[in-house]
């Protein structure tokens with residue numbers, strides 16, 4: 473099992489482009505962005521930053537990339553609007569921040585962090601979250617800035633399919649249809665764990681739909697035992713309190729990190745719906761686990777020496 477002392481692990485979603493359709497250029501672009509994300513998290517930790525700094529920096533790099541379904545490049549809802557969800561949590565004191573349904577904030581993870589640090593609340597949505605962003609000095613970004621040709625095409629295909637389920641679950645695969653929520657977990661020099669997740673949700677989602685990503689305990693969780701960020705079919709992750717269940721299994725059943733993630737992803741979620749998703753998780757010893765019941769998950773880790781490893785498919 474991978475172990476880091478002062479390190480970061482990330483995912484860029486389970487909706488990997490099928491291996492047969494993945495060009496060398498596309499794979500290289502994904503790998504390079506994952507690497508940049510990890511290096512940003514590593515730089516934060518090396519500079520004496522906290523695990524919260526590291527996960528926020530790592531996620532922001534993937535939000536800025538049009539490759540992933542978060543920030544720029546997010547999926548569009550049924551009206552062709554990008555609405556984004558994000559959350560962040562610190563394991564040492566269970567402090568957390570979350571936002572949902574935000575249309576004009578370039579880095580949703582930054583706003584989630586500000587909710588955690590500068591508001592008396594934990595979760596802000598829609599217009600209220602956007603007003604809070606303005607009050608915190610975050611400028612408004614035109615919704616069209618988040619749109620990419622790839623996601624517009626995915627919206628059209630999702631409309632034709634008549635649903636908002638992730639293509640990889642339906643098996644109705646177009647090579648570039650897939651979701652790509654992003655997330656990170658980290659441990660810092662003080663041993664504090666943190667987790668963060670950011671998404672545009674599902675293509676053609678009903679206006680107002682919120683997935684698991686901003687829900688503490690569903691898409692994101694951090695405690696003294698573990699940090700978890702999920703990706704996949706959000707409704708199932710919410711029903712099963714997936715991220716919290718990793719913590720609960722470790723706390724109450726005394727199992728290891730990988731036994732806990734395996735139980736949640738394969739025994740609970742996998743039994744309910746095939747290819748439902750995955751997660752990146754880290755324990756208080758810095759063990760890293762990537763667990764997914766899909767053909768792949770964009771992912772990677774960096775340790776205290778700056779050694780980086782990235783992967784896309786199950787065998788990588």
Ligand code: ASP
Pocket residue numbers: 485486487541651652653671672673674682683684685702703704705706707
């Ligand atoms: N979990 C996300 C959601 O349901 C989608 C994803 O992981 O790509 O909104």
